[in-house]
Amino acid sequence: MEEKFKWTGTLSAPNEYPMQAYYGELIADDYQFPFSDIWGIADGGWGEPGKYGGGTDNLVKVPHTLEFTWYSLVEDKFYAGHWELDTKKITQLFNEGFSQTYFDSLKKGTYETFVIGLGPKGKLVLWLYGDGHQVEVGNFQGKEIKITQAEAYDKFKYVFEPKYREDILSDPGIVNPIISQKIKAEGYPDPNLYETFREKLNWTPKLILPAGSTLEKRNFYMANGERESTLQDNPAAALPSKKRAVPYLFYFQWKNKDGKKESSQIVFTGNPEYVKETSKISNGTFLPLDFEKTDMFKIFNEKLDKKINTDIVIDISNGSNADVYIEQNGKKYPVKQMDKYVI
Template identity: 40%
Template sequence: MIEEKYDWSATLSAPEEYPIEVYKGEIIADDFRQFLKGFGTIDKGWGENGPMVVIGPDYKNLPDSLTISWRSLIEKKNYSGKWALPTNEIKEYFKTGFVNPDNNKKETYNSFVIGLAPKGNVVVWLSGASKQFEVASFKAQETVINSSNLDEDEKYLFSQEYYDITLRNIEKEKPEIYQKIKANSLPIPEIYEKIRTKFLWKPEVLLPDATDNLKEVTITTFSGELEVLFDDELLANNYEERKIPNEISFVAKTNDKTEKWYWVKKLDVNELLNVFNDFETGAKIKFVIDLKSSSKPSFYLSDGKVKKNINHISLETK
């Protein structure tokens, strides 16, 4: 049987408060290996794609294993691990693909995003133009580094000088993140497990004008996933097992055929986890964005019996 090949690459991701640098690592297929070191400091945000390196053949077999070692610059610790990837599941996802709402054409995934978080938490996402979701998670082990075993171009990662340079760059480019780091306000490691919990929920948008039509809804989650609802899927708007959102954006067509954009953001991860967990296990929950009931938008979760307001939230429009 001839193995189907795809055009894919891999990149790295880490929380903004948790800058890391990979000093060894590969994502491995039986006909190709992509090195994962040499990307520089990674701290763009959890689930956010880092630099992309395009090397090797355009089409290759899908990867079956991952090995990686990284330096946590703030923790001043090192983590390492090697794991098998769920190859059969990955193949099915690539075969099935998805419809891109931007062009209404079927596409498939083109990158593996490898997330590295405090205390050795590792997540692998499949990512495409309008879809990203977790396909695997692992736990790396803390390791002790003997600098004599490192290449010369790797040793600098473990120096005080490199740590100071990294911190100065963060202070210059992201002063708010710098203050969190200085205050030792790292995300607690357990949060990366909690945000992977799924709940049975769907968004419900109540537009300010009855003649407005909802065109598209985009959900991003604290766990780094991305989903776009449009056309038949948006009309059906079924309850799905999803992780908790950190942003919901949507587009509405008004009566005069113009489009209006909305962004629901600045949700608080702890508040949202608590509110979702207040419902019974398996409850069907609506995340309601009510823009028509009063002069001020309201946001709440409801299972048809219980209504729970969300307080830490904001709405932007364009």
């Protein structure tokens, strides 16, 4: 008997590259999860889960196939693909889940959402998301195709109207003004960045807390769209070193020596306004608009040996004066560009 689970789907796209679903399906033997124009514009940030569009209350098999056709507004191009999924890996992830959820250290959690990342130049990434955890389960390349207004299904014909694309890309309700300003000043990001963000090395976070404090929770986001969240019962326990992409956000929560809860969030950006203004989109958790220009990204990609274990040290023992550095093979690389706060 094949195993069954409860799952749904959603879309993701870079802030600077709004995308629109034309047609798509996650296909299992006993269920198909559909996508179409009714999903609207996806632009909430690379790897950021978007809105949810229903699903089934029944347990169903994992999908074995993904079909997708989408419209890239900036490029004014359509892309499409048909891909077989790694059902063995997906089933294993559903079964393993995680030993604790983000809110309850005694409750086992699992994945429940397939996040389809639509990128420029036909890039598509598939992630599994659940309760603060997100992991890549597919990386695909779509082919550019032609669709005309005459060929499009009736409910999609409006996309071909003369001013539709211009109106969408200039709408501040869709493209945040700070994003528009950045594009006007610097142009669009290199589409190949979304592949570069997938590069990994063996690293682990090491947190130095104020004296007498006890770590309770940690959460970190990587540029490739993956996320890890853990509750921490043992303050001395360390996360294992494993292959991870470069991180752009750390969040920690702890109890100080007096038993009061405190927390710290650090986002690696050279422009804190990106975090402040675009928090209206997704609570400030998405990939910063300038991340590829930060010292965190540059150190990770240009100065480190990808074959050697690495520590990313976050020293918040002095409260708001967070000190971050990367340590590899006895050498320290300070990270200066960040937006940080302690509550």
